[in-house]
Amino acid sequence: MSGRSVSRWxxxxxxxxxxxxVEIAEFYDVSISEIxxxxxxxxxxxxxxxxxxxxxxxxxxxxxxxxRKRLFFLTIIAFIGMLAFVTIEALxxxxxxxxxxxxxxxxxxxxxxILIVIAMYLSGILTKIKERRMTRKNxxxx
Numbered sequence: 014m015s016g017r018s019v020s021r022w023x024x025x026x027x028x029x030x031x032x033x034x035v036e037i038a039e040f041y042d043v044s045i046s047e048i049x050x051x052x053x054x055x056x057x058x059x060x061x062x063x064x065x066x067x068x069x070x071x072x073x074x075x076x077x078x079x080x081r082k083r084l085f086f087l088t089i090i091a092f093i094g095m096l097a098f099v100t101i102e103a104l105x106x107x108x109x110x111x112x113x114x115x116x117x118x119x120x121x122x123x124x125x126x127i128l129i130v131i132a133m134y135l136s137g138i139l140t141k142i143k144e145r146r147m148t149r150k151n152x153x154x155x
Contacts, residue, residue: 032070038063084134087127094123 038045045066098120106113133139 091127094120
């Protein structure tokens with residue numbers, strides 16, 4: 014952990030990951046709310062708050078693992094599609110109206126689509142779309 018990171022936390026520019034908050038709180042023997050608020054409130058960390066933070070940290074880690082698996086899977090598919098495209102182009106098999114031309118086009122299109130999905134995910138657009146769907150679904154169920 015760098016001094017720059019701590020400075021960003023202190024100025025409110027950025028906040029540490031929830032799993033880091035649990036470790037920092039244990040190391041300094043303070044509560045997570047004391048870290049977030051920036052002031053010491055009690056001498057001993059409340060066990061209930063600690064358990065809640067640990068559960069939240071575990072949940073966040075589970076979500077991060079799932080996301081990493083999905084991104085890895087998409088990257089493998091994109092790599093296979095690009096490999097097919099490059100191989101067909103390098104061997105000169107992409108003659109008009111041939112099956113190889115179609116395969117090369119599918120490989121290139123697959124790569125483009127996956128790049129768009131990854132860019133949408135990293136920019137937060139997919140999360141916003143999912144939140145809107147959940148909001149609409151909840152509104153219909155009421």
